[in-house]
């Protein structure tokens with residue numbers, strides 16, 4: 001593929017290589033990284049893309065003046081210099097056409113461009129999102145101040161010419177910063193959102209939500225995640241760093257319950273909306289830092305059969321990993337867009353007894369040096385097994401069957417004392433009700449194991465509850481009555 005500005009732009013460092021060579025380079029890069037870190041994991045052959053150009057569904061363009069005319073393009077690598085280009089090979093054709101029209105309109109309307117050095121002027125960038133399967137488009141004008149002359153005219157011209165544009169927004173960023181969108185955007189046209197179809201489900205997103213850049217490869221990644229997890233329908237799945245709920249919701253039909261955790265409150269609103277519009281009823285979402293959630297889950301002894309994590313480039317935290325392992329999930333699925341932080345985090349998982357023999361790569365970013373990795377971890381199986389042969393019956397060296405029955409009776413576990421039984425005992429004997437969180441707190445203070453409270457997820461959003469003295473005493477009495485202590 002030929003691109004005239006490839007050297008200046010730096011966005012596609014592998015563009016000159018045949019696609020097969022690009023894939024080999026990514027495979028080798030991850031294999032060498034694992035080897036250098038003494039991680040014995042086999043890397044399965046990378047899953048290459050069919051669409052290797054025109055795949056980017058999110059684009060940010062800058063503007064500059066060239067010979068008195070407004071031109072648009074991507075920024076040069078590690079700089080804010082705009083590389084004028086009419087046609088980026090990685091953008092869908094429709095996006096290239098919209099950018100071109102916007103540039104022409106801005107020029108004819110004599111819109112002032114923002115000057116980063118002096119902090120003067122109006123237009124900073126334009127962000128475009130494209131929902132590949134529904135063909136819906138979102139346009140966001142990022143300006144340095146709210147007043148935007150001719151914007152009504154500009155909006156009317158764009159929506160008339162491109163019926164695919166479902167919404168147009170303006171985001172005001174007055175600070176001298178390189179961040180593209182700092183504040184909430186206000187709607188100039190449409191609903192402020194677009195919806196795409198992914199893995200047979202509808203996902204609505206805003207300008208700020210995370211959504212994988214390559215639609216088709218994202219579907220293959222999620223299919224692989226499903227295959228690796230091999231859910232039975234009985235599992236409680238925790239989807240951390242869940243964004244607008246894409247991974248968790250695609251797993252929801254194969255498990256008992258999905259809990260999604262995400263720091264961006266707007267994404268959680270969308271995740272809930274996405275569950276609703278797809279008629280998914282076994283999913284709940286919490287807006288919280290994933291590490292904090294994990295710490296609380298550890299404190300409250302929440303049980304999850306599967307934990308999925310898909311953090312940003314920086315990876316996750318040691319505390320997240322330690323807390324996650326302490327919950328003893330059967331499986332942990334780690335999806336990462338940066339192999340270096342993945343390797344760092346895998347070492348901690350391995351140290352804590354979780355292991356994996358294989359790792360998969362999905363090429364989400366053709367022509368770049370980035371690669372997506374996916375690895376399933378499960379708890380290490382025993383190092384060795386002792387085989388013993390026992391013969392039952394009468395006579396020397398045999399174990400009599402009646403002895404087994406006696407022993408079984410002796411070691412029969414006591415029936416489980418539930419929170420409800422304790423609540424009922426307290427209410428009957430003391431005349432007041434006690435919250436499950438109080439029971440958990442008393443049990444914890446006595447060094448006992450605690451179990452899921454029925455409203456466990458709700459509780460995670462609140463600080464721990466310390467029971468008043470009389471309630472703590474009543475709960476302790478109930479625990480004695482039931483011979484828990």
Ligand SMILES: C[S@@+](CC[C@H](N)C(=O)[O-])C[C@H]1O[C@@H](n2cnc3c(N)ncnc32)[C@H](O)[C@@H]1O
Nearest residue numbers: 210241242243246262263264289290310311312
């Ligand atoms: C790589 S994206 C994955 C999103 C989603 N799993 C998907 O595939 O669309 C990472 C997500 O983590 C969120 N995030 C970043 N830091 C976080 C944190 N400390 N706790 C929870 N979520 C966080 C981001 O807002 C983003 O939505």
